[in-house]
Amino acid sequence: MQHKKTLLILIFGLILIYSCNIEKEGNIGQTIITKWQGDKRSAVSITYDDGIINQFTVAKPIMDKFKMPGTFYIITGKIDGSEKGKFIGRPKEEIIEETKYSKTNENNFFERASLIAFTGTTEAIDFHSRAGSLYEAGNRLEAYIILDEGYSKIRRGKIKNLNEAIFHDNVIDTTTWQDLKNYAKEGHEIASHTVTHARLAVLDEKNLLYELEQSKKDIGHFLGEKYTFSAECPYGTENERVMEYAHKLYPSLRNRMPELYLEEINRGSDKKPEESKKEYVQWQRGPLTNTEMDKMKEWVDTILIHDNIWLVLVFHGVDGVGWEPKTGEELEDYFKYINDRKEQIWTATFADVTKYIRERKSTKIEIELKEERIKLHISSNLDPNVYDVPITLKTYVPKSWKNVAINKDDVIYKTQTDTLGSYVTYSVMPNERDLVLEEALQNN
Structure with missing residues (x-):
């Protein structure tokens, strides 16, 4: 009885190993775009x-x-060489004169908030910024009051005039x-x-x-x-x-x-x-x-x-x-x-990470297994003149392959293994079109 039990366990183990190998071999050609460049x-x-x-x-x-x-x-x-900040609209004096007779409200707020920083006075940026902060926080009536206070000081000469309008107050x-x-x-x-x-x-x-x-x-x-x-x-x-x-x-x-x-x-x-x-x-x-x-x-x-x-x-x-x-x-x-x-972190510009994520989501890969080759067709609907960040692919290959060549290029990629089988990682452009992966018989 004990011998039969041992035999059944052995057979079951062999079946399990065989099934795992079948599963691994069945992944050949499967290709994913890694979440981050370099599979980081x-x-x-x-x-x-x-x-x-x-x-x-x-x-x-x-x-x-x-x-x-x-x-x-x-x-x-x-x-230097750039266009400078400026107010675009009616004459400055005309708007300032109007603030004598009408309070700031929803109808004139944007115009007055746009102008005040270009009145050529100290504190101008502060009034603009404070009004903007209040407005974005939902305190619109308080924002109107801040502008009225600012324009009142400007009219009465309580804010020192400058030779030219300034805006952002960082060091030049x-x-x-x-x-x-x-x-x-x-x-x-x-x-x-x-x-x-x-x-x-x-x-x-x-x-x-x-x-x-x-x-x-x-x-x-x-x-x-x-x-x-x-x-x-x-x-x-x-x-x-x-x-x-x-x-x-x-x-x-x-x-x-x-x-x-x-x-x-x-x-x-x-x-x-x-x-x-x-x-x-x-x-x-x-x-x-x-x-x-x-x-x-x-x-x-x-x-x-x-x-x-x-x-x-x-x-x-x-x-x-x-x-x-x-x-x-x-x-x-x-x-x-x-x-x-x-080794774990991909450090890249804001633009490049944005592009990579969008490329990954929009790129399609068609797989064809033929003889001893894996053929991939890559396509993307993004503008290649803009989306120019290489994407990283991970392709599963036969476990017998130790090295891989792509499009018969001189660069040889060494295979790695995970729970799904042997694979190789490499980078291509989103519109690379056709790739052919083959076993490289020797590492040059």
Whole structure:
């Protein structure tokens, strides 16, 4: 009886092994696009707002040392050669005179909020910004009162006049378009943060469009159309009217991405990314001056536990220059921490991660098994002139293959194994068309 039992166990084991081998062999040709480029565990994009000089002179060299590309959202109106900020509309004096007799209301608010920063006076930016903040928070009547207060001071000469209108109050940028062109050639993304860093939600249509369109034109002119892909509307606005206009001009906004398969968690949210059921989670974190390094490193640890989180870091000031600055020493420590985990983390620009995700979702692969070859036909409905980031494929091959050649190229790929069988990973363009995988008899 014991012998029969042992025999049955042996037979069952052989059947199980045979079944597993059948299953593994049945996966031959199966090809997937990995969730992240290089089949990494997660992705990180390091972004900077405002185009502050220390971002380029302090932070960028640290990133260069670790071969990390960054995304720099620049205020184009601060750069010599660009079109400057301006008010588009009726004569300034006419609007200011009207504020004597009529209070700010829903009918004139956008026009007055658009003008006040260009009245050539101190505190002008502050009145514009405070009114915009209140408006976006839903406190519209308070926003109207702030503008009335500002215009009253302007009329009565209580605000000092300046020789010229100023707008964004950051330190004057000394970065040139040639500098930015060089940084772009090094692999960094230079992208739009509008002309003047205005509160877009409180601009009228003409001035809102100018901020978005002119910034795009200048970047396209000086750097090329490639760098007009993404933008960040100032103050992280998610105002519906602004998003509608901006999405028509820029394929990607850090403010908001409309993909249904992606959940966005903005900087102000305490929601935990692991709670999301979406295929992708864009998790934005904005390190401030008092944000502890342990907390920042904890964000990195979190994305390594899960395979669907894209950590988007948002920095502003660096080494005492700009809003909520972090020191160069802190950035060195933090970027090294990320770099030490580069085998698992794909660090890429905001544009490149966006493109990769969209390419992965839109690319179709047809598989044909013929003799000792695996033939793949790859197609995508995205514009190849825009969507130019290589995608990573993972193709299962016969377990007898130790090395693989693709399209008889000289590059040889070594196979790896997982629970589904032997496979090879490699990168191609989304519109690569036809690929043929064959066993490479020797590793050249």
